[in-house]
Amino acid sequence: MTLLDFARGAAMKWSIAVFLFGVLWRLVGVLLLRRAHDYSQSRGPSLVAGALQTIITRSWPRKEFRASTAYGVAISYVFHIGLAIVVFGFVPHILLIRSLIGIGWDGLPSGVIYFCSVVTLIALVMAIIRRLTHPVLRLLSNFDDYFSWLVTAAPVLSGLLVVAHFGARYETLLAVHILSVEVLLIWFPFGKLMHSLLLPLARGQTGAFYARRGAST
Amino acid sequence: MIADIDTLHPLETEGARLGIKNPAQRYDRQGERNDQDRMEAAMRAFAHDFGATTAVYLESCIHCGMCAEACQYYVQTDDPRYTPVRKLEPFKQAYKREAGPFAFFYRLFNLKHRVTVDELQEWQELIYDSCTMCGRCSLICPMGIDIARLVGQARHGMFQAGLVPHELWAVAERAEREGSPLGATPKVFKERIDWLSDEYDVQIQVDLDSADILVSMSSIEIMKYPQAIVATAKVLNALGEKWTIRLDGYEATNFGMLSGNAQWQKDLSMKIINAAVKCGAKMLILPECGHAYGAMRWDGANIYGKPLPFEVLHVSEFLARNLRNGRLKVKQVPKSVTFHDPCQIARRGGATQAPREVLAKLGVDLHEMSPGGDLNWCCGGGGGVVTIHRADELRYKVFQIKMKQVDESGAEMLLMSCSNCRQTFDDGQAHFKWDKTAHSLLELVADNLAR
Numbered sequence: 001m002t003l004l005d006f007a008r009g010a011a012m013k014w015s016i017a018v019f020l021f022g023v024l025w026r027l028v029g030v031l032l033l034r035r036a037h038d039y040s041q042s043r044g045p046s047l048v049a050g051a052l053q054t055i056i057t058r059s060w061p062r063k064e065f066r067a068s069t070a071y072g073v074a075i076s077y078v079f080h081i082g083l084a085i086v087v088f089g090f091v092p093h094i095l096l097i098r099s100l101i102g103i104g105w106d107g108l109p110s111g112v113i114y115f116c117s118v119v120t121l122i123a124l125v126m127a128i129i130r131r132l133t134h135p136v137l138r139l140l141s142n143f144d145d146y147f148s149w150l151v152t153a154a155p156v157l158s159g160l161l162v163v164a165h166f167g168a169r170y171e172t173l174l175a176v177h178i179l180s181v182e183v184l185l186i187w188f189p190f191g192k193l194m195h196s197l198l199l200p201l202a203r204g205q206t207g208a209f210y211a212r213r214g215a216s217t
Numbered sequence: 218m219i220a221d222i223d224t225l226h227p228l229e230t231e232g233a234r235l236g237i238k239n240p241a242q243r244y245d246r247q248g249e250r251n252d253q254d255r256m257e258a259a260m261r262a263f264a265h266d267f268g269a270t271t272a273v274y275l276e277s278c279i280h281c282g283m284c285a286e287a288c289q290y291y292v293q294t295d296d297p298r299y300t301p302v303r304k305l306e307p308f309k310q311a312y313k314r315e316a317g318p319f320a321f322f323y324r325l326f327n328l329k330h331r332v333t334v335d336e337l338q339e340w341q342e343l344i345y346d347s348c349t350m351c352g353r354c355s356l357i358c359p360m361g362i363d364i365a366r367l368v369g370q371a372r373h374g375m376f377q378a379g380l381v382p383h384e385l386w387a388v389a390e391r392a393e394r395e396g397s398p399l400g401a402t403p404k405v406f407k408e409r410i411d412w413l414s415d416e417y418d419v420q421i422q423v424d425l426d427s428a429d430i431l432v433s434m435s436s437i438e439i440m441k442y443p444q445a446i447v448a449t450a451k452v453l454n455a456l457g458e459k460w461t462i463r464l465d466g467y468e469a470t471n472f473g474m475l476s477g478n479a480q481w482q483k484d485l486s487m488k489i490i491n492a493a494v495k496c497g498a499k500m501l502i503l504p505e506c507g508h509a510y511g512a513m514r515w516d517g518a519n520i521y522g523k524p525l526p527f528e529v530l531h532v533s534e535f536l537a538r539n540l541r542n543g544r545l546k547v548k549q550v551p552k553s554v555t556f557h558d559p560c561q562i563a564r565r566g567g568a569t570q571a572p573r574e575v576l577a578k579l580g581v582d583l584h585e586m587s588p589g590g591d592l593n594w595c596c597g598g599g600g601g602v603v604t605i606h607r608a609d610e611l612r613y614k615v616f617q618i619k620m621k622q623v624d625e626s627g628a629e630m631l632l633m634s635c636s637n638c639r640q641t642f643d644d645g646q647a648h649f650k651w652d653k654t655a656h657s658l659l660e661l662v663a664d665n666l667a668r
Contacts, residue, residue: 029318030276033269039518041528043567058361061283064588065357068286073359076281136282136297145280190319195279195360202277203361205270213515214567216591217356 004171007178015182016100022189023197031201043214050211051204057217058203075127079152082120086113086156110163117160124153144191151187154180247379247386252334255378259337260311262479263374267316274367275312277360278302284354284364289594289615290347301354301364304343307332308371337380344371345382346608351560351595365565372477381476384604389476392436393484398472401439403464409439410462413447421450425461431498431527432462433469433489433513435506437636445505445636448663449532455666456544460502466492469509470637474516475601486512486520493527500528502535505659507559507599507635510566531562532659533634537574546667549580555628556583556658557619557642558593559635572634572658579665584628594618598641616645623653634658 001009044050061069087093091107098104107113128149131137158177161167168176188194210217250258282300285291290299297303314320314329323329352365375381381389388398395402401409410421422428430453438445453460466488473481493501503509514529530538539545556572563569569590576583586593597615602608619642623631631653633639642655 026276026318030272031269033267033272035269036519039521039524040515041518041524054361058359061357061359062592064592065283065286069283069357072281072283134282135295136285136291136300137280139297140280140282140300140303142280190322192279195277198273198277199360201273205273206355206361206363209270209363209366210567213565215563215565216569217361 002171003175004178007175007182011179011182015185019185019188022186023194026189026194027197038212040212042212044211047208047211050217051207054207054210054217055200055203072130075123075130079120079123079127082116082123083152083156085116086120086159089113089116114160114163117156121153121156121160124149124156128153147187148191148193151180151184152193155184246338247381247383250379255334255380256332256337259374259378259380260315260332262377262477263308263311263370264316265479266370266373267312271367271370272312272317274362274364275305275309276317277362278309279360281359283357283359287353287357289351289353289597289618290611293614293618294611298343299347301348301368302358302362304340304348305364305367305371307336307340308367308374334378334380337375337378341375341380341382342608344368344375345385345600346602346605347611349560349595349597349599349602350565351599352565353560353592353595356564356592369474369477372475373479374477376477382605382607384606385472385476385601388601388604389472389478389481392468392470392472393478393481396488397436397439397468398470399436399440401436401468403467406434406439406467407464409443410446413443417447419447419450420454421446422461424463424465425459425496428459428461428496428498430458430460430500430502431466431489431493431496432460432502433467433504433509434462435470435504435509435636436468437470437506437640438504441640442636442657444660445657448657448660449502449504451663451666452536452539452545452659456539461496461498463492463496465495466490469504469506469513471509471512472601474512475508482512482516483520486517489513490517490521490525493525498527500530500535501525503529503531505532505634505636505639505657507561507566507637510559510568511561514566531566531568531571531634533562533575534568534571536659536662537571540575540578545662547579547662548665548667550661550665551580552630553582553584553628554630554632555586555623555626556589557586557596557623557631557633557635557638557655558590559633559638560593560595560599562634563593564591572632575658575662576632579661581630582628584626586622586626594622596638596641596645598637598644603637603641603644612641613645613648616641616649620645620649620651620653630656632656632658632661 061073089108090113094104094107131141131145155177158180162173162177167173207217284301288299288301310329311332314323314331348368350365350368354364358364392398410423414421432449434446468485469489471482471485473485503513510531517529518525540547554576556576558569596619597612602612633655639655639657645651646654
């Protein structure tokens with residue numbers, strides 16, 4: 001069995017299993033906890049509307065906070081959008097997704113994907129430099145922050161090496177690329193990458209909480 | 218050890234703010250217990266609050282650091298220790314190790330070490346001295362984490378561990394024991410009322426068996442700004458309301474909540490709730506006090522365990538309603554004013570527009586602070602911080618933001634609707650020899666009632 005066979009076979013199955021079971025375990029473990037009933041007289045017209053509104057509006061800072069957060073937010077937007085384009089726009093990725101879940105769509109031209117990958121990688125490098133140099137971020141950061149960055153950046157870099165045929169045999173590069181994604185999948189439920197699924201929950205409950213109070217969120 | 222706080226730490230009423238004397242004495246640990254007991258008590262109290270809401274928040278932080286930019290303590294010091302979400306670090310760690318979905322992993326591989334008393338003690342300054350629970354950070358967090366609420370929960374753990382800044386502990390203990398944190402006992406309050414009734418020739422209803430409106434007051438008003446009592450009476454008498462103050466439930470401040478003692482918070486709230494139920498009140502009016510609003514308007518029913526059988530209004534909401542419906546009439550005040558929004562009433566309470574309605578009816582030229590309303594900067598005295606003497610230097614640093622905001626507004630008059638903010642402004646004014654004096658919105662209305 002070659003490294004590529006392993007990456008495409010057992011490693012993929014197990015990493016997807018860990019990903020799904022881990023995500024479910026973490027979400028269920030949190031959501032099955034009790035939620036205290038709030039008996040206070042609600043001022044807001046709709047708590048659901050408040051939750052939905054906050055899920056959307058927290059996607060960018062209020063104007064009062066924009067100047068002080070612009071750099072971090074811009075970097076973050078670039079690599080998040082870049083990752084989405086690369087993951088869901090590259091034809092080989094779409095073919096893989098179709099083989100797994102039976103749903104596919106048209107891809108973007110390879111040139112666009114390569115450009116986006118490079119931009120994403122640059123933004124990720126800027127993000128880690130910022131984390132290593134900004135006093136607040138340096139103090140807050142722990143293993144999860146750095147490892148989550150590593151497992152996010154590694155597939156982007158290895159993907160670029162695959163298409164550039166640079167550094168090793170194509171099959172080896174492809175195997176490394178697939179394995180790097182599998183490491184990401186395995187780490188996903190345990191670390192901060194879960195924020196992609198926790199985001200609507202956290203924003204939503206805050207939105208509903210302050211909607212009850214008729215306060216701004 | 219805490220000795221008799223009345224003799225060792227007598228009430229100080231002469232300064233710009235109320236406090237207790239002997240601030241240099243530090244008793245950051247309450248009681249004699251071993252560290253293990255303290256930790257277990259802290260974690261039990263913190264875990265008691267764990268529910269899905271808290272867990273989602275504690276799981277969600279991405280360490281982006283944006284909350285620092287919203288925090289007055291970080292903005293004024295550039296010290297990353299004051300990053301709001303970091304103030305929760307021991308509790309986040311304890312949650313992940315003891316209660317999170319992957320707690321067994323964290324314990325098995327010791328990925329998160331057990332939180333120690335020394336760590337909690339180090340965090341005491343972060344959870345109390347440098348956080349007013351103003352909630353600005355809750356508005357900037359891209360994940361939507363309500364950090365201010367989590368700090369309130371962290372204080373529950375700190376209190377049970379006996380790790381509360383001494384002065385805050387002392388005023389909370391006095392509130393539980395005497396019914397008021399600042400010595401405004403029923404006897405003292407009654408004497409004040411009798412004196413104010415005579416002095417200002419205003420009828421103040423006390424201890425009626427039946428009334429439509431129960432009025433509560435803040436100890437800060439009773440002891441330092443008694444004009445608030447007169448102003449409230451003038452307004453209610455002008456409206457012809459059937460109202461009363463009851464000596465078995467009048468104290469609206471809740472230092473049980475601020476210090477982190479959930480039982481004391483309940484005891485203090487239940488006094489007012491029981492008094493309102495006894496006299497069959499349809500409405501409870503809360504005084505010009507920020508945290509009193511949160512404690513009763515939003516926590517009251519949950520403490521009661523069912524919806525309250527009466528409406529709860531901040532006095533500014535009551536004024537706005539009666540000016541809006543035309544029952545209350547005021548004279549025009551030809552002045553430019555700026556309004557300081559108390560965090561717990563506006564940003565975290567939702568009653569941001571009520572004072573603006575009142576100001577519009579008064580016809581003043583309102584100069585909004587920048588930023589104002591829901592994004593207004595805290596005065597720095599909320600969350601019990603104004604009682605903590607060792608926090609003074611830091612508090613004065615953050616107060617400079619307010620001074621700048623007020624000065625830049627260019628208004629002639631500075632108004633607010635919170636007596637705790639007001640005493641913080643008074644203290645800041647005295648400290649900096651500032652030329653701006655804080656005034657009460659309620660008193661401005663009462664002084665300008667139209668016949």
